[in-house]
Amino acid sequence: MGVLFDIHTHTRRYSPCSRIDEQELVRRAVEAGLDGLVITDHHHQWQAEELATLVEAADAPGFLLFSGFEYSSSKGDILIYGLDAAAVKSFEPNQDPEQILHKALEMGAACIAAHPTRAGIGFDERIMRMPFHALEVQSVNLQPEEQRQARLLARKTGIPAVAASDAHRLEDVGAYALEFDDGIQSVADLKEHLRKARFRIAEAPCRG
Numbered sequence: 001m002g003v004l005f006d007i008h009t010h011t012r013r014y015s016p017c018s019r020i021d022e023q024e025l026v027r028r029a030v031e032a033g034l035d036g037l038v039i040t041d042h043h044h045q046w047q048a049e050e051l052a053t054l055v056e057a058a059d060a061p062g063f064l065l066f067s068g069f070e071y072s073s074s075k076g077d078i079l080i081y082g083l084d085a086a087a088v089k090s091f092e093p094n095q096d097p098e099q100i101l102h103k104a105l106e107m108g109a110a111c112i113a114a115h116p117t118r119a120g121i122g123f124d125e126r127i128m129r130m131p132f133h134a135l136e137v138q139s140v141n142l143q144p145e146e147q148r149q150a151r152l153l154a155r156k157t158g159i160p161a162v163a164a165s166d167a168h169r170l171e172d173v174g175a176y177a178l179e180f181d182d183g184i185q186s187v188a189d190l191k192e193h194l195r196k197a198r199f200r201i202a203e204a205p206c207r208g
């Protein structure tokens, strides 16, 4: 039994489209059976001290709360993990997806294509040559047919598949999760596991 993480979630503090109160987020994640969670607000990365405060307020010692951010390019959203605050600030929204992916990769980030096949806000055919570390193939924001297409895309490109909730509502936190084998203590550890594809999609989503 490894550790369960939901690596794609949004808070209403920094994602206007989310209804999730950050104070309730950690408690809900613990209830859902998760060991860790990554907040990926739109163009905003939480600071480590803020995250530590949330874990403390939720009285969940040992819970692994990290942050990356979700970048909206001119064609497709990219989940970016493992950059420092200054690096995150250097990302202007709405740029070319290939350029942004290469920039983030050069900076050493782990990069995942968010909802790559989602109607209207997915990627175009360029995704076939974009060297993501993983493609998101399941979330509450991907319809069954979009999930099928995303899995097909992962198979065709040979890129590993991940599942995450992309929760914007509290009840969706942990609806999909990733399982990692060994100890993840920091966002740097998480980044390395994502970069090396050391994870699997959790068999029983911890919805409940």
Ligand SMILES: [Zn+2]
Binding pocket: 070, 077, 114, 115
């Ligand atoms: Zn998105």
Ligand SMILES: [Zn+2]
Binding pocket: 008, 010, 070, 114, 166
């Ligand atoms: Zn999202």
